[in-house]
Amino acid sequence: xxxxxxxxxxxxxxxxxxxxxxxFGLDSNQxxxxxxxxxxxxxxxxxxxxxxxxxxxxxISKPDAxxxxxxxxxxxxxxxxxxxxxxxxxxxxxxxxEDVPSLMNYNGGERKCPxxxxxxxxxxxVVQCPNPKCRLxxxxxxxxxxxxxxxxxxxxxxxKMELSWKPDPNDAPKRK
Ligand SMILES: [Zn+2]
Ligand SMILES: [Zn+2]
Numbered sequence: 001x002x003x004x005x006x007x008x009x010x011x012x013x014x015x016x017x018x019x020x021x022x023x024f025g026l027d028s029n030q031x032x033x034x035x036x037x038x039x040x041x042x043x044x045x046x047x048x049x050x051x052x053x054x055x056x057x058x059x060i061s062k063p064d065a066x067x068x069x070x071x072x073x074x075x076x077x078x079x080x081x082x083x084x085x086x087x088x089x090x091x092x093x094x095x096x097x098e099d100v101p102s103l104m105n106y107n108g109g110e111r112k113c114p115x116x117x118x119x120x121x122x123x124x125x126v127v128q129c130p131n132p133k134c135r136l137x138x139x140x141x142x143x144x145x146x147x148x149x150x151x152x153x154x155x156x157x158x159x160k161m162e163l164s165w166k167p168d169p170n171d172a173p174k175r176k
Contacts, residue, residue, distance in 0.1 A: 001018050001020075001022070001095070002097075003015075003016045003018065003095055004167050005093045008175050011172075012169060013094075013166060013172070015100065015163070016034060018034050020047050021046065022035055022044070023038040023041050024038065024043045025038040025039070026088070032093060032173075042067045043065060043086075044060045045058075045059055045080075046060060057097075059078050059080055061076055063076070069084055069085065071085075082095070082097040083096065096163065099130035099131075100163050101147070102127070103126070103127055104128070105123045106124045107122060108120070113138050114136045114146075115147070115149055116144065116146050125140055126140055127147040127148075127159075127161075134153060134155035134157060
């Protein structure tokens, strides 16, 4: 599950990936966050995988926890939708259903690139398709742009390296 959380150090919205069972709440500085530093728990993030492989993310709220989603008091269980705003008083973060592919150095076993059919070598710059049902790995360096060669992976997932939506940087929480 992916979120945008405001980073006061970098002064910008940061992309945060969290796993099933992660808490949403306040840290010891009363800052609204996700993850293991949550001290005051407001809700818990969960997901289920449908038989077709689609991931359905949802949030389970504590009763009367005091936070709102898109301006409304949440039901105990809310299925998360793209761009949902999770707010507690003057702080908020956003859920995003987008997944951005990232560049990495290959360190797996013997495997071929699905685009050029050549072998992937250790430390080659590669991109792994973020689709959990696919996970194909392509070359992606200056001289071999196998991932970005086409607009989609063979599974249909977009090969864009940028997210199509990010929160407005001028619309950000203020530091406590
Ligand atoms: Zn290739
Ligand atoms: Zn794919």
